[in-house]
Amino acid sequence: MSEEEKTNQITSNTVNELVKNDKYGHLIQLYLKKDPTRIKKYNTIQKSNKIYHVNQDVAVCALNDDIYSAKLIKIYCIRDPTNTFIPIIQVQWYYSKQDLKIDQKLMKCISDKELFFSTHSEYLPANKIQVGIKVLTFEEYSELEFEEETIFFSRAAIDLQSMEPRPNIKLWKKSCVCQLPQNPDLQMIQCDECDNWYHLDCVQLQDQDINKIDKYICPRCIK
Numbered sequence: 001m002s003e004e005e006k007t008n009q010i011t012s013n014t015v016n017e018l019v020k021n022d023k024y025g026h027l028i029q030l031y032l033k034k035d036p037t038r039i040k041k042y043n044t045i046q047k048s049n050k051i052y053h054v055n056q057d058v059a060v061c062a063l064n065d066d067i068y069s070a071k072l073i074k075i076y077c078i079r080d081p082t083n084t085f086i087p088i089i090q091v092q093w094y095y096s097k098q099d100l101k102i103d104q105k106l107m108k109c110i111s112d113k114e115l116f117f118s119t120h121s122e123y124l125p126a127n128k129i130q131v132g133i134k135v136l137t138f139e140e141y142s143e144l145e146f147e148e149e150t151i152f153f154s155r156a157a158i159d160l161q162s163m164e165p166r167p168n169i170k171l172w173k174k175s176c177v178c179q180l181p182q183n184p185d186l187q188m189i190q191c192d193e194c195d196n197w198y199h200l201d202c203v204q205l206q207d208q209d210i211n212k213i214d215k216y217i218c219p220r221c222i223k
Helices: 003-008 012-020 024-034 104-109 138-142 207-212
Strands: 039-042 044-047 050-053 057-061 067-079 085-096 114-125 129-132 134-136 151-159 164-166 188-190 197-199
Touching (some): 012 024, 024 039, 050 129, 057 085, 067 114, 085 151, 134 138
Antiparallel strands (some): 057 067, 057 129
8 A cells, every 4th residue: 555545544443533423524525535436425225114315305313313304415325444334314404483583473474384495404324314204385285184294395495694584474475464474274264255365363253163154255355
């Protein structure tokens, strides 16, 4: 082995130290730079008899052991100096309602099942994948008859500097008299004249009133 090869050699101690400290991104870059023959990129990965693929939305256990939603964007496998394989994934995180920094009254229009795609990515061991999820559009989610644990929706990304949705909530489609966008978590009623949707509390109705109404005319159409 030449002196140059010795200098570029990645030792087991280096690998173990990076893995111990969860520096998977550093490990990827180290192999790409010094020993690219020992790192391969894949389009799919198998875990617990399930196949996951690049660009799939997944639930992932983060390094703090909490479960978050993310998009699987890259899959790597490293063969270390002892010829042990180290599968690593790169994910791009979705953020949720509790991450937003917006006026409290606007929280009314944000669903607990709503996700906001971000530019924040992270490298993790592949065994952190938990399960595949579906992220629908707002329109697709609104048409679901039953809520499912692994189904979410998204209608905006998140600005990581302001922690506000992009596009801004003010630009989202509105219909109610309150001029706030729809939230699928909240019961709403549709006007049979104009087809607009209204939050029950905004038109002085309660959940139990819905079944008693054959035809609903909103305050705007009554005028």
